[in-house]
Amino acid sequence: MKKKFAVGIMVSLFLTSSILTGCTSSSSSSSEGNTESEKKAEYTFRLADTHPPDYPTVVGDMKFAELVNERTDGRIKIEVFPSAQLGEEKAVIEQVQLGAIEFTRVNASPLAEFNKELSVLSLPYVFDSDEHLWNFLEGDMGSQMLDNLEDSKMIGLAYYSSGARSFYSNKPIKSIEDMKGQKIRVQQSKVNIDLVSALGASATPMPYGEVFSALETGVIDGAENNYPSFVSSNHFQSSKNMILDTHQRTPEVLLISKAAWDKLSEEDQKIIKQAALDSVKTQRETWDKWEKESEQTLRDAGVTITEVDDLTPWKEAVKPVVEQYGSEFKEIMSAIDEARK
Known part of the structure; x- marks a missing residue:
């Protein structure tokens, strides 16, 4: 009986050891598999x-x-x-x-x-x-x-x-005075709405994809963007007037x-x-x-491009907008000033 009991204990210990060894091996294998899975x-x-x-x-x-x-x-x-x-x-x-x-x-x-x-x-x-x-x-x-x-x-x-963004319109636009009363599409952003309003125009926020038809149908008079977007969007087919006021470099x-x-x-x-x-x-x-290519395309298409000799009136008109939003982020505004150097 004692001999049988001893043999039973040995078998039991062997099986337990085998099971534990198997778990460790499986865990290690699983861990290695996860690592390999992550790599791949x-x-x-x-x-x-x-x-x-x-x-x-x-x-x-x-x-x-x-x-x-x-x-x-x-x-x-x-x-x-x-x-x-x-x-x-x-x-x-x-x-x-x-x-x-x-x-x-x-x-x-x-x-x-x-x-x-x-x-x-x-x-x-x-x-x-x-x-x-x-x-x-x-x-x-x-x-x-x-x-x-x-x-x-x-x-x-x-x-x-x-690049730099400027205004373009179906109507003549050769000075800041010509902005007054025009319905100008802007990006869906509070800053842009306030910017255009400060220039005396009526800001009309709308998705970019809707601008072409809005210009064609007269829902808006104009919009603002850079040379490449003005060309790639085909907005110049309706808007034959652009003024290089370069109001943003976003x-x-x-x-x-x-x-x-x-x-x-x-x-x-x-x-x-x-x-x-x-x-x-x-x-x-x-x-x-x-x-460069877009500017030439616009000129070849007969778009009147007016350069602005003095941006002072433009800057003065939008100064309240800069002060309103800039005052909340003084550290960023300071870093922008530093970057001028």
Whole structure:
């Protein structure tokens, strides 16, 4: 009996040991499998843009997607949807916040409705030139503003160039006096509404995709944008008058949904961030080329382009707008002043 009892204990101990060894091995194998799975995680994301396929921002989007694909050996694919296929900017931003769309490229102006400090980037005449703008954007405060988008459930990746915005109209517009009473389309942003109102015009906010028909039917008299957008949108077919008041130099922002960002490994986050920054060079070079070509297209189409010799009246008219919004973000305004140096 004693011998049988001893044998029984030995068998029992052996089985217990085997089971424990099996659990450890399974756990280790599972852990290794998870690590391997993370390294090989594959994603297909969507990137929304309102502009046509050959537009500079879309060229930047495509370069970004190409770099991400190359640097992840095809594990992360980003499909670019231009021409507002996934919706207009404001609607897309909301979808990005929800994680329904992973990436988008939007102008900082409508984005300010979701993150108030970005409204500073749309203030009239706060940037003297493109050089001044990029000195700021590539500085500490510019980077910090991208990081602060996380509070709005988005991650800012990089800025793209958008040139200077000026007014154009179906009616003659050769001075600030000609602005009075005109119905001008603006982006869906409080800053832009106040800006246009300060110039004596009637601000009419509406989605970008509705502007062409609104100009054609006389619902609005004019709008405001840069050379490339004025051409690519075909607004110049109705609006044959443009005044180079260069009231804004509002950048574009490339961003990702925080929901999508949080799914990524730290390594993939770094790859995506660097790819976004590396795509800026291509976007800016394309922008510079398009800007020159677009100006020539407008002149060839018979658009009257009026240059402004003295911007003082314009700056004085919108000064209350700058003071109203700028006073709330003194640190950012100070950094913008610093970037002039």
